[in-house]
Amino acid sequence: MSFLSVSKVSKAFGGNTVVDAVDLDVERGTFFALLGPSGCGKTTLLRMIAGFETPDSGTISIDGEVMNAVPPHQRPTNMVFQSYAIFPHLNVFDNIAYGLRQLRLPREELRRRVETMLATVRLEGLGGRAADQLSGGQRQRVALARALVREPKVLLLDEPLGALDKRLREAMQIELRTIQRKVGITFLLVTHDQEEALSLSDRVAVMSGGRILQVASPRELYQRPNCREVASFIGEMNFFHASVKDIGEKGVTVNAGLLGNITLPRANAANGIKTGDTILLAIRPEQVRVASEGVTGEIITQTFLGERSHFHVKIAGRTAPVAVSGHPPPGSAVTLAFPPENLIGLPSSD
Ligand SMILES: Nc1ncnc2c1ncn2[C@@H]1O[C@H](COP(=O)(O)OP(=O)(O)OP(=O)(O)O)[C@@H](O)[C@H]1O
Ligand SMILES: [Mg+2]
Structure with a gap:
């Protein structure tokens, strides 16, 4: 069993299921992100893990111990909230020491642990500062230090x-x-910011409508999303409808309309795709090539982003313009190629 294990956990509010049979396995010491749009149930799931909310069904365990009946203050967890919940009337030192007071540690030990924590979050020398005289970032670091000083699992x-x-x-x-690496504690971060999730985490779970759609490493999530929703939530993606003609040794051959017949590597196609299925071909803007042979179109917008550029190409017979990363060629006519190895075959959701 994994270090933090969420198994078939559901929660409804007033008959409305907001967390729907969620399974989640987090290994010890990892930085794990829970990514999803607003209202998809992220906070509710986190609150159930912390014990502030009771699951309607399912099991939550940490380090082999079932947590369902354990009250929040006895769980080996700590929570950092979006609105930095620190006490404005206490100074920085006392804010961090707050969680340790109940442990009745010897005075020296308490001071040492708070000082170590201050150094970890790079607030050395600020212990005596009143909490309301801190910047937002400093306050957030105090909140983090206060949560970490108890050494939660x-x-x-x-x-x-x-x-x-x-x-x-x-x-x-x-x-x-950096702090996570240093302390080695398992972090479960909730965010709706995909860049934050991808850049920080060892693993990411993408959540939508109370369900987990995919759990993978950031790279895998970007390169091999398992459905349209994940593909479009993580970065930008172009989609083309295609029908599956043949599934063979060499790959999956599809008829992709304007793009013609294409054979993509088997590994690029989602499991369970069958001959005759309508699927979606997905390709990232940076993987579309400007070429001498391929599909011709007209550049309709160009965006200069400094070191990068971005442009959109209208192709006759297709409504959605194709997004391309890179510097557009001169003139408005362009020919695009879609390398088969960069196309991903996803189940069609419509
Ligand atoms: N105590 C509650 N009573 C009734 N409905 C609730 C309660 N808490 C949350 N909800 C509803 O459950 C759904 C999920 O809420 P939750 O706070 O978990 O979403 P979230 O993914 O954290 O969203 P956000 O990114 O906006 O913080 C929402 O539709 C919300 O309105
Ligand atoms: Mg929330």
Whole structure:
């Protein structure tokens, strides 16, 4: 059994299922992200793991122990909330020491652990500062230190950086990752920011409508999404309808309309695809090539993004323009190629 194991956990509010038979396995010491759009049930799932909410069914266990009947304060978890819940009337030191007071540690031991924590979150020397005299990023680090100082087995972080501006958030992301490596505690981070999830985590679970759609490494999630929803939630993706003609040794041959007949490697096609099925071919904007042979179209928008560029190509007979990353060629006419090895075959959801 994995370190943190969520098995068939469901929760409904007023007859409305918001967490639907969720299974989740998190290995010890990993940085794990739970990624999904607003309202998909992320906070509810996290609150059940922390014990603030009771599952209607299913089992939650940590380090081999079933948690369902264990009250929140006796669970080996700690939670960091989106709105930095620190005490404004206490100074930084006392905010961090708060969680340790109940342990009745010797004074020296307490001081040592708080000082170590201050250093970990790079707030050395700020122990005496009043909490309301801190910047947003510093406050968030105090909240983090306060959650970490009890040395939980699992730290639950609910959009901890959501309130910070972009610059500070990026700096804090790097810091979160560094701190996690340093302390080695299992982090379960909830976010709706896909870049945050991909850049920080060892593994990511994509959640939608109360269900987990896919659990994978960031790279795998990007390169091999298992459905349209994951593919479009993680970065940008072009989709083409295609029908499966043949599934053979060499690969899966499809008729993709404007793109013609294409044989993609078997590994690029989702499991369970059968001859005759209508599927979706998906390709990332950076994998579409400007070529001398292929599908011709007209460049309709160009976006200059500094070191990168982005353009959209209208192809006759197709409504959605094709998104392409890279610098557009001069003129408005362009020929695009879709390398078969970069096409992914997904089940068609419509
Ligand atoms: N105590 C509650 N009573 C009734 N409905 C609730 C309660 N808590 C959450 N919900 C509903 O459950 C659904 C999931 O909520 P949840 O807070 O888990 O979403 P989330 O994924 O964390 O969203 P966000 O990214 O916006 O924080 C929402 O539709 C929400 O309105
Ligand atoms: Mg939430």
